[in-house]
Amino acid sequence: MSLPFLIIAVITIAAAAAAMTLRNLIHCALAVAGAFVGLAAAYLNLSAQFVGFAQVLVYVGAVAILIVFAALLTRGGEPSQAAVFSPPWFAGLGVTLAVLGVLVWAVIRSFLIRRELVPAPEAAVKQIGDALMHKYVLPLEVVGLLLTAALIGAVIIALKEERKK
Amino acid sequence: MMPLDSDQIFVQLKHWLLSLLAGVLPAPLLAVISVLLSIIPIIVVFATLFAIMTIMERKGLGRIQNRYGPNRVGPFGFLQPAADGIKALIKEDLVPRAADQVVHLLAPVVLVIPALLVYAVLPIGRNMVAIDFDAGLLFFFAVGAASELAVFMAGWSSRNKYALLGAMRAVAQMVSYEIPLILSTVSVVMLTGTLSPVKIVEAQAGHAGLLPDWFVFTPWGFAGFVLFMISANAEANRSPFDLPEGESELVAGYFTEYSGFKFALFFLAEYLSLFAISGLGITLFLGGWQAPFAALDFVPSWAWFFMKLLGLIVLFIWTRGTLPRLRVDQLMNFAWKFMLPLALLNLFTAAVWHYMPPGLPRWLVCGALVAGPYVLLGRGLLAGKNIAKRIYRYAD
Numbered sequence: 001m002s003l004p005f006l007i008i009a010v011i012t013i014a015a016a017a018a019a020m021t022l023r024n025l026i027h028c029a030l031a032v033a034g035a036f037v038g039l040a041a042a043y044l045n046l047s048a049q050f051v052g053f054a055q056v057l058v059y060v061g062a063v064a065i066l067i068v069f070a071a072l073l074t075r076g077g078e079p080s081q082a083a084v085f086s087p088p089w090f091a092g093l094g095v096t097l098a099v100l101g102v103l104v105w106a107v108i109r110s111f112l113i114r115r116e117l118v119p120a121p122e123a124a125v126k127q128i129g130d131a132l133m134h135k136y137v138l139p140l141e142v143v144g145l146l147l148t149a150a151l152i153g154a155v156i157i158a159l160k161e162e163r164k165k
Numbered sequence: 166m167m168p169l170d171s172d173q174i175f176v177q178l179k180h181w182l183l184s185l186l187a188g189v190l191p192a193p194l195l196a197v198i199s200v201l202l203s204i205i206p207i208i209v210v211f212a213t214l215f216a217i218m219t220i221m222e223r224k225g226l227g228r229i230q231n232r233y234g235p236n237r238v239g240p241f242g243f244l245q246p247a248a249d250g251i252k253a254l255i256k257e258d259l260v261p262r263a264a265d266q267v268v269h270l271l272a273p274v275v276l277v278i279p280a281l282l283v284y285a286v287l288p289i290g291r292n293m294v295a296i297d298f299d300a301g302l303l304f305f306f307a308v309g310a311a312s313e314l315a316v317f318m319a320g321w322s323s324r325n326k327y328a329l330l331g332a333m334r335a336v337a338q339m340v341s342y343e344i345p346l347i348l349s350t351v352s353v354v355m356l357t358g359t360l361s362p363v364k365i366v367e368a369q370a371g372h373a374g375l376l377p378d379w380f381v382f383t384p385w386g387f388a389g390f391v392l393f394m395i396s397a398n399a400e401a402n403r404s405p406f407d408l409p410e411g412e413s414e415l416v417a418g419y420f421t422e423y424s425g426f427k428f429a430l431f432f433l434a435e436y437l438s439l440f441a442i443s444g445l446g447i448t449l450f451l452g453g454w455q456a457p458f459a460a461l462d463f464v465p466s467w468a469w470f471f472m473k474l475l476g477l478i479v480l481f482i483w484t485r486g487t488l489p490r491l492r493v494d495q496l497m498n499f500a501w502k503f504m505l506p507l508a509l510l511n512l513f514t515a516a517v518w519h520y521m522p523p524g525l526p527r528w529l530v531c532g533a534l535v536a537g538p539y540v541l542l543g544r545g546l547l548a549g550k551n552i553a554k555r556i557y558r559y560a561d
Binding site (some may be wrong): 151 | 501
C-alpha cells in the first residue's frame with residue numbers, strides 16, 4: 001500500500017466514523033461531506049479524474065447541502081441527549097459482522113482477484129464521453145429526459161402565482 | 166539558453182531557476198520546488214490584485230456616489246489596502262461564546278482553499294497553467310461547489326440569526342445560479358468538444374474578418390457570456406445579488422460574527438473567487454490570453470489575460486455602483502423563470518449554429534433564436550405586473 005492511499009484511507013474512515021458517532025446532527029452531516037471528499041481523493045489517487053470530480057460536484061456540492069438543509073429544517077437546534085449507541089447494540093454488532101463476512105467471502109471468491117493485472121487503461125474524459133454517446137446512449141437519453149422534465153416541472157411549479165385582486 | 170521572449174518570460178524564468186538548482190538539489194526536492202514555483206506566483210499575483218481591486222472599488226464607488234473615497238493613506242489613498250491589512254491582522258479575534266468553536270474556526274479556511282484551488286486550471290498565458298487537466302472545467306466547478314458548504318458552516322456555527330439567515334440565502338442563491346452558470350458553459354464544451362480550458366482557448370485562435378474568433382462574437386456565445394456573467398455576479402454574492410450580506414437587512418450575513426483576520430479571509434475568498442470566475446469567463450468566451458487583433462500579437466499573452474480581467478473587474482464595480490439590490494423573490498424568480506429557460510434554449514441555439522453552414526442565414530437564424538425568446542420571455546413575465554416609475558406623493 002502506498003503512503004498517499006494510507007493517508008486518504010485514514011482520513012476517509014475517520015470522517016465516516018465521526019459521522020456515525022458525533023452527537024450534533026450538523027456535525028455528522030459535515031463529517032459525511034469530509035468522507036465524500038476523502039472518497040473523491042481516493043478516485044483521484046487511482047487517476048480516475050472524471051469520477052473524482054463528479055464525486056465532489058454531486059456529493060459535496062449537492063448531496064451534502066441537501067442533507068444539511070434537511071437537518072436544519074426538520075429538527076430543533078439542540079442535539080439529543082440520548083446515548084449514541086442504542087440499547088440493542090449487540091444485535092447491530094451481529095448484523096455488522098454478518099455483512100462483513102459476506103463481503104469478505106464475496107471479495108475472496110471474486111474472479112477479479114485472480115485475474116492478471118492489466119495495464120491501467122487511459123480513461124480519458126473523451127473515452128467516457130464516447131462510451132456514453134455510443135454504447136450507453138439510451139440510458140443517457142432517458143436520464144437526460146427525466147432530469148430535464150424535473151427541471152421544467154420545477155419551473156412550472158414556481159411559475160404559478162396567485163393573482164391578487 | 167533560449168533567447169528571452171517577453172511572451173514566455175515567466176516560463177523561461179522557471180526553467181532557468183530549475184536548471185540552476187538541478188545540480189545542487191536531489192530530484193524529489195526539485196519536484197517540490199517546481200510545484201512551489203507554479204503555486205507561489207498565483208497566490209502572490211492574485212492577492213496583490215485583491216489589494217488593487219479593493220482600492221479601485223472604493224475609489225470607483227466613491228466617484229459613482231459623488232464623493233472622494235479613501236484619500237488619506239499614501240498618495241491619493243493608494244496605500245489604503247496596506248492599512249486595511251495591518252488593521253485586520255492586529256485586531257482582536259472575537260468568537261461568540263455560544264458559537265460552535267471548531268466549525269467557526271474551520272469555515273473561513275474551508276472557504277479560502279477552493280477559492281485558491283480553482284486557479285490551478287486557469288490558463289493565464291500561453292503555456293502558463295498550473296495543471297493542464299483533461300477535465301479542467303469539471304475541476305473548476307467541482308471545487309467551487311465546496312464553497313457553499315463553507316458559507317453554510319460560517320452561518321450555522323455563529324449561532325446568530327442574521328448569520329444563519331444570510332447563510333440560508335447564500336446557499337439558496339448559489340445553488341440556483343449554479344444551474345444557468347454551468348448550462349451556459351456547456352454550450353462552449355459542446356462546440357469545442359473538450360473540457361480542458363487550455364484547448365478551449367486554443368479553439369478561439371484566429372480571425373474571421375475584422376473580429377477575432379472568440380465565442381462572444383457569435384449569437385449563442387454572446388447570450389452565453391451574458392448569462393455567465395450574471396450568474397457569476399450572483400455566485401460571488403455581489404450587488405445587485407448581495408442579499409446574503411445585505412447590510413441594511415442582515416448586518417453582514419453569514420460573516421456577521423467574524424472579526425479580525427478571519428473577516429479579512431472572507432473578503433479575500435470572495436474576491437479571489439470573483440477573479441477566478443471572471444478568468445473562466447475570459448477563457449470560455451473572450452478568447453483567453455489571445456490578442457484581439459493579429460497586429461497586437463507582440464503584446465505578451467499574460468498581459469492580455471490581465472487586461473481582460475481588469476476590464477471585467479471594472480464592469481463588476483460599475484454594476485455594483487449602478488444597480489439596486491433585488492428582493493429575495495425577485496432573485497429566485499429571475500434565476501428559475503428567466504435565466505434557466507434562456508440557458509436551456511441557448512444550448513439549442515449552439516447546436517443549430519454548429520449544424521448550419523457558415524454565412525448570413527446562420528447568423529440570422531441564431532440571432533433570432535437568441536433575441537426572440539429574450540423579448541418574449543421578458544414581456545411574458547412582465548405581463549400583469551404594474552411596473553412604472555414610483556411616484557412619491559409627499560417627498561417631492
